[in-house]
Amino acid sequence: MEFKISDKMRNMKPSIIREILKQMSDPTLISFAGGNPAADSFPAEDIARFSDELLRQDPVAALQYSVSEGVPSVREAVRAFANRRERVAKENDGVLITSGSQQIxxxxxxCLCNEGDVVAVENPAFLGAFNAFRSSGARLAGVPMEDDGVNLAALEAVFAAPEKPRFFYCIPNFxxxxxxxxxxAKRRAVYALAVRYGVPVLEDDPYGELRIAGGPVPSIKSMDTEGAVIYAGSFSKILCPGMRLAYCVCDKKLMAAFVVAKQCSDVHTNVWAQRVCEAMLTRTDMDAHIREIRKIYAAKAALMMEQLDEKCPQVRYTRPEGGMFIWGTLPEGADMPAFVRECLARKLALVPGNAFMVDEEAPCGSFRMNFSTPTPENIVKGVSVMAGVLAAQGL
Amino acid sequence: MEFKISDKMRNMKPSIIREILKQMSDPTLISFAGGNPAADSFPAEDIARFSDELLRQDPVAALQYSVSEGVPSVREAVRAFANRRERVAKENDGVLITSGSQQIxxxxxxCLCNEGDVVAVENPAFLGAFNAFRSSGARLAGVPMEDDGVNLAALEAVFAAPEKPRFFYCIPNFxxxxxxxxxxAKRRAVYALAVRYGVPVLEDDPYGELRIAGGPVPSIKSMDTEGAVIYAGSFSKILCPGMRLAYCVCDKKLMAAFVVAKQCSDVHTNVWAQRVCEAMLTRTDMDAHIREIRKIYAAKAALMMEQLDEKCPQVRYTRPEGGMFIWGTLPEGADMPAFVRECLARKLALVPGNAFMVDEEAPCGSFRMNFSTPTPENIVKGVSVMAGVLAAQGL
Structure with a gap:
């Protein structure tokens, strides 16, 4: 039978990253292309201990159906965790436990877009977000990134356009x-624009806990007195991603629609994961655990930057204050796709920067490097491969 | 801020069942309204054992990101399980592991509907399916149920209508x-109509393993030589629902779109649940386990039917050959909503039949009883409440 795929799904392109990752079964390949958290950051022993206790003492509490919003005691623990340093979840906000932040x-x-509606996005930004929005039939309006966040004039122009965007997607941390x-300053300005133009902000914060340099910057949600911000927090990087566990904090009026979407989508989030997370939040010192993760990430980031400085001085790159990624830019006029292709031929995977652009066809001289997944040894080797390709291409 | 909810989500009504279940915190209430599997059917000890082994021996295999299709070895185990008695998954079919069958x-x-497209559905049928379809902006064309399945003439009329449905949703078993x-005979006829009119069949089979009477009937998918059937299987009723684990079997061409939808929706299914399920399928005697579940369900169904025969002879009802539900119908002219309301006032929850109809406002004299969740004692008490209300209402 011939299937007539819906317009919104037929127009989705296969992800460049997925295509690259398909080649990853080659064990000799070094990957700077992934986005996996470092496996040695997983609190595997605690998870095993709490899981075992739960499944031996109260299995039905982990195995039976639950409510779409998330297990009530888990929601309470998550709310306390989100609010432990700043006020993310306010009185009028609900908390929804989701199957990863992709689901948010x-x-x-x-919940906010009819087919054809516009969503404003940082450009470049997370490809999985673009695809989620497109899979609802939304069109994307990209707002260029500067070193300290989006270009505000461009953001205001998009907000003021006749087709007002249904929301603005950004990742303020790393x-x-x-x-x-x-x-x-930009967070405050973005919030003010959001309120002035009536455009909600979707603040995606999967990496916020992974700060390795500089001081904390308040979340946009913490400034939110108007219920204008939808906050997406994740446990993928501070516990583990295989659990698929994240949380959304937003105004209860909007949350009601999200809960119906949750019911329609997968009824509720895996209960075992919720209960194990609750035990982690309430019975371990999460901040001590997060400090350990930061040490791992800080060491890997420092090594990659040191290697880049030493071997690839012609590559400009951002010095991230946290997260998992470094954004490299080739010298003016260089052929970035040819550089990435040749690195792959020499067994180093990078992601071409245009994979993260609203318009993948536009020229782009940048590429993304991940430092959380490769071993220190492979970080050293991988940067050497880059240096070799730069030399071979006369860059 | 005022949120403008999308048309498709704004038009969703809160589920009647959810509203009823909200009253369930009252511990004196007897519920025939839920749809939970019997908790004593969960293989809790095996799950605890395999989970512990996995998390101690190879935690990263449970905790790291995985591929959207599902862990390859899990997909293989599920394919073998699905095909152990009949050929559900054929050569041209893919298997996708999902976060419960709601996600399918x-x-x-x-993947198949633009906003406004028509989906044909058995009427009445599973409310969660109606809501999933509506949440994509689909409109529903209900096809009346008869004792042996849909009315075929009505189905053909819907298939032949100018707005051809994008697919036909049915639950052939229980x-x-x-x-x-x-x-x-009807399965064969439905398949033939699907092929003739080019309308895919979405065969939802969450209860198929829970047969308590009669002999097995081949799935529609097993007849599928044209790739016209999308099969949804679930582990919620034979392992446990809290894991959120199900599988979709369909033609690889359509599966490609489903995998993109999975990537956009929640990236992949909880890996712990996938691995534990794999161990259950490959290292335990699942058929022996399923025989034990059937015994529990057969005893409860028999008790409820015996009680209905004895105390409520004026209620006509279906004698199910499996599953979890009995459909009761009041004498002609009775006021079903008043009956359900009065039962609830006397602390027995039933679901009014119109909750499962495409048009909830249409008159309906039926209601749904669940026999898997209540204890035997509560089955006896609950049917006595029904008898009391029937008498009080002069029925």
Whole structure:
């Protein structure tokens, strides 16, 4: 039978990253292309201990159906965790436990966009967000990134356009792919524009806990007195991603629609994961655990930057204050796709920067490097491969 | 801030069942309204054992990111399980591991429907399916149920209508809510109509393993030589629902779109659940386990039917050959909503039949009873409440 795929799904292109990752079964390949957290950061022993206790003492509490919003005691623990340093979840906000933060991006588009509506996005930004929005039939309006976050004039122009965007998507901390952090001044300005134009902000914060340099910057959600910000927090980088566990904090009026979307999408999030997370949050010192993760990431980031400085001085790159990514830019006029292709031929995977652009066809001289997944040895080897290709291409 | 909810989500009504279940915190209430599997059917000890082994011996295999299709070895184990008695997954079919079968219903609408497109559905049928389809902006064309499945003339009329449905949704085994099973002749006829009119069949089979009477009837998917059937299988009723684990079997061409939808929706299914399920399928005697579940369900169904025969002879009901539900119908002219309301006032929850109808406002004299969740004692008490209300209402 011939299937007639819906317009919104037929127009989705296969992800460049997925195509690259398909070649990853080659064990001799070094990957700077992934986005996996470092496996040695997983609190595997605690998870095993709490899981075992739960499944022996109260299996039905992990195995039976639950409510779409998330297990009530888990929601309480998550709210306390989110609010432990700043006020993310306010009185009028609900907390929804989701199957990873990808699901929050999916719900935002589903609940706020009719097919053809516009969503404003940082450009470049996380490809999985673009695809989630497109899969609801949304069109993307990219707002260029500067070193301290989006270009505000361009953002205001998009907000003021006749087709007002349904929301604005941004990753203020250690952005994927650029590693850039939005300044406090820009966060305040973005919030003010959002309120002035009535455009909600979807603040995606999967990396916020992974700060390795500089001081914390308040989240946009913490400034939110108008219920204008949808906050997406994740446990993928501070516990583990295989659990698929994240949380959304937003105004209860919008949350009601998200809960219906959750019911329609997968009924509720895996209960075992919720309960194990609750035990981690309430019975371990999460901040001590997060400090250990930061040490791992800080060492890997420092090594990659040191190697780049030493071997690839012609590559400009962002020095990230956290997260998992470094954004490299080749000298003016260089052929970035040819550089990435040749690196792959020499067994080093990088992601071409245009994979993260709203318009993948536009010229782009940048590429993304991940430092959380490769071993220190492979970080050294991989940067040497880059240096060899730069030399071979006369860059 | 005022949120402008998308048309498709704004028009979703809160589920009647959810509203009823909200009253369930009252511990004196007896519920025939839920759809939970019996907790004593969960293989809790095996799950605890395999989980512990996995998390101690190879935690990264449970905790790291994985591929959207599902862990390859899990997909292989699921394919073998699905094909152990009949050929569900054929050469041209892919297997996708999903976060519960609700997600398959969501993907079918997302991948096959533009907003406003028509989906044909058994009427009445599973409310969660209706809501999943509506949340993609689909409109529903209900096809009346008869004792042996849908009315074929009505189905053909819907297939032949100018707005051809994008697919046809049915639950051939022990349907929710009616408990009815589609006959072999009707399955063949439905398949033939699907091929003739080019309308894919979405065969939802969450209860198929829970047969308590009669002999097995081949799935529609097993007849599928044209790649016209999308099969949804679930582990919620034979392992446990809290894991959120199900699988979709369909033609690889359509599966490619489903995999993109999966990537956009929640990236991949919880890996712990996938690995534990794999161990259950490959290292335990699942058929022996399923025989034990059937015994529990057969005893509960028999008790409820015996009680209905004895105390409520004026209620006609379907004698299900499996599943979890009995569909009761009041004498002609009775006021079903008043009956359900009065039962609730006397602390027995039933679901009014119109909750499962495409048009919830249409008159309906039926209601749904669940026998898997209540204890035997509560089955006896609950049917006595019904008898008291029937007497009080002069029925």
């Amino acid at each position: 991006l999916d719900f935002a588009a589903k 952005q994927n792919p650029t590693g850039k952090t939005m300044s406090l | 219903l969501d993907f079918a609408a997302k 349907q929710n809510p009616t408990g009815k099973t589609m006959s072999l």
